[in-house]
Amino acid sequence: MIDPEEPLEVQVARQARIIDALVRRANRQHEVGGTAYGAFQSAIALQAQVWAKTRDLERTTDALRHARDDSERMRKNLADALAALDGGVALFTGGLLEVCNDIFQRLLPDISERLRPGLEVGACLAAMAESDHLVTVEGSFDAALAQARRGRAGASVVSLVIELTGDRWYQINLQRTSDENLVLLLTEMTGIVRRNRSEKESLIDRQADYLQAVFENMTSGVCTFSPVGEVMMYNQQFRQLLGLPYTILQKGVELERMLDYVAQHGLITEAAEHDIAHWLDRLERQGRLRRRLRHASGRMLDLHAHRLPDGGVLLELKDVTLESRATVMLENRVIERTAELTRANAQLRLQFEEKARVEEELRLAKERAEAAVSSKTRFLAAASHDLLQPINAAKLLIATLLDAVTDTRFAPTVERLEGSFTSIEQLLHSLLDISRLESTDSALTASELCLGTLMRSVWEDQTPLAQRKGVRLEVVPSMVFVRSDPIYLLRSIQNLVVNALQYTPEGGRVLVGCRRRGGRVELQVWDTGIGIGRKDQKRIFEEFARADNVPLGSGMGLGLSIVDRTCRQLGHQVRVRSKPGSGSVFSIEMEMVEGRLAEPEERCERSPPAAYEMEHIVLLVENDVDVLYAFSQKLEQWGASVLAARSIDEALEHVRDIGMPPDIILADYQLDGGETGDVAIAEIRRACSAHVPAIMITANRGDRLMKQGAAEGFSVLAKPVQLARLRSLIEWKVRWQAPAD
CATH class of the missing domain: 1.10.287 (Helix Hairpins)
Incomplete structure (x- = not known):
């Protein structure tokens, strides 16, 4: 219970x-x-x-x-412990006063009777705020109490500083000791406040003395005025520069009185009295004033006036007499110099007119030179077809003749004849390449291409030459994509390989491959030839330049020049490493195309595939009689049935006669009567109602026809035709691009 x-x-x-x-x-x-x-x-x-x-x-x-x-x-x-403390302490439990010491109770005598146990903490702080002994409070009692109640118990301390009568200062700290208890601590800080105040006043006095010393040692005159316009501080330099008596420049003298004295006694010779009277008005409106004054003594003074943050005025005077004199002297010299420059300008104008006349003559000469170069380029481009046509026919006839005289006494003669025409062909290609590279209106066109395709094409073209010389030609295609001009990059690789084969003795080796270096690829041509001396390694890239150890009759020295010019225009880098008697390494470094994955690499075979009978119907469209005859002889020698036509109408007539599509179309680009090979291919396909495989054979070396061929589905071969490439291309197109039944 x-x-x-x-x-x-x-x-x-x-x-x-x-x-x-x-x-x-x-x-x-x-x-x-x-x-x-x-x-x-x-x-x-x-x-x-x-x-x-x-x-x-x-x-x-x-x-x-x-x-x-x-x-x-x-x-x-x-109670004994609280009484032993130096400061006042009050303990509140549940928001009510539990106990306080005598210091806290006697701090404010007029409210001490109200400080009894059970007094609410808010009422206690309100009573303190109403006390007659309280002078100021830095903060708010209510805000401090609210902040202390929100704070975490045992950690948050809220402080207030109060000033009591008799210049006494205390700091009040409010702290929660638990969820229900609150402690008020009173700490006297009168000594600290008075000491800080004394130090501040002493510092201000020292700063004033320091400021006055700075004023006195300034080279310019300085005077400050209070917001009501009375002198506060000045230095002797200000008095001496302006020439004021001691009675006018004293602490407490008004600014207007000083300006009136200056105006009445004519201390400023070039300033009218009404101008001085408006100085204050302008200073009031703009906040600053700047004037250059001439003193009665002859000195030149710069006056600067500024408004101070408290509304006062700062006047600064500088003696600029020497500067003014120097300015006058400089202005006189400028006038004299201007006259000299005017005369020189007249002479320069005459010289400029003469120079303009000369430049105009140079411009006209340059235009004539460019016109001549363009005319030469156009002439070579127009004549290339006529130049390459007989060479192409001769190469075809020589190839046919060579096959016919094999194992006879005429074979060496025909081989030498073939070599001569090959040299003529290479020289003509070099001249055409140099003409285009030097042309001002013809730039190389870069596109994304597979490097391995070009390498395999070079291998197919140069393998017969390597076999005749007894040199082993090995090519390891790198199936990466680069950005370059397909025609001229192919020509550059061919030139490097031809040079390597030409200067490598029988039994030697030529290796073509690539090395990847980060985001770039370096195509390298290695040979075991005669090598190049160090002094010749830069000279060999010039036109008609050859190394000292090259035998006479080895070429005109244009191939490496074309490689160098081509790579400079395409942004590629050409390098050579060589040592006489140890072979050479020529390389072309290019950037790889990002985002294009390289295809698997496949090593080229050591020898071309064996010849076999070409049992195809070939529709040949060629306007040149000699070329038409030579092509027909060679194709028939390969075993093909040739339908020879000199125009589109003849080709269409052959199609109608046989009543079926041919296996492949070989068409020259430039035909008679304005006809072109691409139109011939399109008309024949339309007549056959089939996409007949086609090869365009042309002397046009531009890339426009190659792009058209890619779009319309026909291949492009440049004249003179490489027979090995022609035969393999015919077989590939007939096998994989034969018309649908």
Whole structure:
């Protein structure tokens, strides 16, 4: 019935109520029992219970008395501890004042009677704010209390600084010690404030002395005025420069009085009195003023006036007499120099007119030269077809003748004849290449191309030459994509390989391959030839230049020049490494095209495939009779059935006669009567109602026809035709591009 965990006061009260209830019960039983024995028995039982409860009550009363003694002793110890502190302390429990020390209670005498236990913390701070002894508060009591209550217990400290009467200063710190307790600490800081104030005043005095010393040692005159226009600080230089008496320039003298004195006594000779009167107005409107003045003594002064942040005025005077004189001298010299320059300008104008006349003559000469170069280029381009036509016919006839005289006494003669025409062909190609590279209106066209395709084409073209010389030619195609001109890059690789084959003795070796270097690829041509000396390695890239160890009759020295010019225009780098007697390495370094994956590399075979009968119907369209005859002879020698035509109409007539599409079309580009090979291919395909494989043979070396061929599905071969490439290309196109049935 009694919880031992409850406070002692509650336990005592509960026991008293139990005793009263037992007594009342005993009285009722006595009244109802009716017998003396029952009453006696009840009285004895009740007496035992009363004695037991009385003992419990006495023990509880003793425990309560000890607890009160401990509480009083703890409170006295806390009060002694608070009284021993140097500052004022007030402890609030549950937002109510629990205890405070004497320093806190006597701090504000007019509210000390209100500082009693149970006072709410907000009411305590409000009473402090209403005290007559409080002068100022840096902050707000309410805001500080709200911030302290929001802060984390045991960590957040909110500080206020208050000023009391008698120049006393205290700092109030509010801190939560738990969720329900708040402590106010008062720390006196009067000594610190007074000491800081004294140091500040001393520092200000020292700064004023320092500022005055700076003013006195300045080369310019300085004077400051208060917001009401009275002199505050000045230096002697200001007085001396302006020539003011001591009575006019003193601390407290008004600015207007000083300006009136200057105007009345004519200290500024070139400034009218009304101008001086408007100085202040302009200074008020613009905030600054600048004037160059002539003093009565003859000195030149620069006046600078500025508004200070507090509304005052700063005047600064500088003696610029020497500067002014130097300016006058400089202006005189400028006038003299201007006259000289005017005369020189007239002479230069005459020279310029003469120069313009000469430049015009040079421009006209340059235009004539460019016109001559363009005319030469156009002539070579137009004549290339006529020049290459007989060479092409001769090469075809010589190839046919060579096959016919094999194993006869005429074979060496025909071979020498073939070599001569090959040299003529290479020389003509070199001249055409140089003409185009030097042309002002013809630039190389770069496009994305597979390097391995060009390398394999060079291998196919140069393998017969290598076999005749007894040199082993090996090519390892690198199937990476680069950006270059397909025609001229092919010509450059061919020139390097031809040079390597030409200067490599019988039994030697020429290797063509690539090395990748980061984002670039380097095409290299290795040979085991005669090599090149160090002094000749730069000279060999010039026109008609050859190394000293090259035998006479080995060429005109144009191939490497074409390679160098081509690579410079395409942004490629050409290098050579060589040693006499140990061979050479020529290389062309190019950037690879990003995003284009290289195809698997396949090494070229050591020898071309064996010849076999070409059992195809070939429709040959060629306007030149000699070339038509030579082509027909060679194709028939390969085993082909040739339908020779000199025009589109003849070709269409052959198609109608045989009643079926030919296996392949070979067409020259330039035909008679304005007809062209691309039109011939299109008309024949239309007449056959089939996409007949076709090869365009032309002397046109531009890339426009190659792009057209790629779009319309025909291949392009340049004249003079390489027979090995022609035969393999015919076989490939007939096999893979034959017309559908």
